[in-house]
Amino acid sequence: MKTITVFKGDGIGPEITDAVIAILQAAKAPLNYEFFNVGAAEYERNGALIPKEAFTSFERTHVLLKSPITTPIGKGFRSLNVTLRNKYDLYANIRPAKSNDAVPTPFSHIDLVTFRENTEDLYVGVEYKINADTIHAIKIITRQASERIIRAAFEYAVAHGRKRVTCVHKANILKMSDGLFLSIFKEIAREYPQIESDDKIVDNTCMQLVMHPENFDIMVTPNLYGDIISDLTSGLIGGLGLLPSMNIGKDYAMFEAVHGSAPDIAGKHIANPTALLWSACMLLEYLGETQTAFAIRSAVDAVLAEKKYLTPDLGGTATTEQYRNAVIAHV
Numbered sequence: 001m002k003t004i005t006v007f008k009g010d011g012i013g014p015e016i017t018d019a020v021i022a023i024l025q026a027a028k029a030p031l032n033y034e035f036f037n038v039g040a041a042e043y044e045r046n047g048a049l050i051p052k053e054a055f056t057s058f059e060r061t062h063v064l065l066k067s068p069i070t071t072p073i074g075k076g077f078r079s080l081n082v083t084l085r086n087k088y089d090l091y092a093n094i095r096p097a098k099s100n101d102a103v104p105t106p107f108s109h110i111d112l113v114t115f116r117e118n119t120e121d122l123y124v125g126v127e128y129k130i131n132a133d134t135i136h137a138i139k140i141i142t143r144q145a146s147e148r149i150i151r152a153a154f155e156y157a158v159a160h161g162r163k164r165v166t167c168v169h170k171a172n173i174l175k176m177s178d179g180l181f182l183s184i185f186k187e188i189a190r191e192y193p194q195i196e197s198d199d200k201i202v203d204n205t206c207m208q209l210v211m212h213p214e215n216f217d218i219m220v221t222p223n224l225y226g227d228i229i230s231d232l233t234s235g236l237i238g239g240l241g242l243l244p245s246m247n248i249g250k251d252y253a254m255f256e257a258v259h260g261s262a263p264d265i266a267g268k269h270i271a272n273p274t275a276l277l278w279s280a281c282m283l284l285e286y287l288g289e290t291q292t293a294f295a296i297r298s299a300v301d302a303v304l305a306e307k308k309y310l311t312p313d314l315g316g317t318a319t320t321e322q323y324r325n326a327v328i329a330h331v
């Protein structure tokens with residue numbers, strides 16, 4: 001048995017976490033769980049966004065299943081996600097987007113993986129007020145952070161038999177910062193002659209992704225573009241309810257859905273827990289529990305194919321709990 005830390009989060013977070021844990025338990029995943037409430041609601045209750053014991057738990061287990069947290073816009077505390085990624089140096093944010101035959105979208109056969117650099121770029125959150133009408137935000141790109149995310153993308157390509165890695169950037173405008181990222185990409189690409197490599201400017205990438213998604217395989221990109229591009233790839237496969245992610249560093253790993261706390265549907269019991277569930281499958285695979293992950297993935301595929309218990313984001317009328325029960329029945 002392996003113990004993992006679980007953060008329940010805000011909005012739809014507790015609902016989808018409960019569903020995912022029930023499915024993991026039904027699948028007899030060999031896991032013990034240490035649960036913590038974190039986020040804006042926890043702050044209002046107890047004065048800490050992440051209780052000390054929650055950090056301590058993660059520092060003991062090194063593996064975290066995290067549900068979304070609400071971050072105030074334009075004011076208030078720094079994003080907890082950004083805090084966690086920096087505190088535990090979770091430098092690689094890996095977001096696989098794969099079409100599922102049961103979820104019709106204008107696109108089919110999508111099979112893309114975004115490698116988003118997770119620790120720097122504009123997300124360092126350093127902003128200066130020059131005067132009431134002028135704000136400067138600092139974008140940081142370093143060789144160290146760029147090398148490790150780019151190398152991670154190529155290593156993944158080799159390990160998973162993928163064909164191509166594309167560097168997504170804006171080096172035509174940000175000649176020094178994105179220029180450094182691109183030149184490091186070209187250096188590292190030479191070490192992997194068996195993997196095709198190319199680069200695209202981020203705006204062109206957005207257009208190409210919806211015109212010719214088949215031309216992409218793995219994308220590696222600085223933090224901000226990775227955030228935007230991976231939401232776009234979730235749209236290609238049927239929405240945010242379906243896109244999982246893993247955030248890994250040298251010592252820690254955190255698994256979470258790409259979507260946020262969805263306050264517009266919180267408490268309505270209609271949230272789709274699949275993205276968090278697939279993140280949990282990535283967690284199981286990371287721990288070497290590939291058979292349990294496979295059983296859960298197959299159960300989800302069966303439920304999606306049946307189309308009887310789809311949540312509203314996928315065109316159905318099922319509640320989160322009905323969907324959960326259908327997955328459990330297949331597991």
Ligand code: NAD
Nearest residue numbers: 068069070071081240241258259260261262265271272313
């Ligand atoms: P969001 O991802 O929460 O929601 C966008 C849209 O997608 C909404 O209409 C929502 O109902 C829908 N949606 C999202 N997840 C869904 C699911 N599982 N099932 C069905 N529908 C789903 O984005 P937002 O509204 O821009 O952000 C809400 C809050 O979440 C903000 O405070 C934001 O900062 C935060 N956020 C947190 C994370 C995270 O914790 N990793 C990520 C993104 C946003």
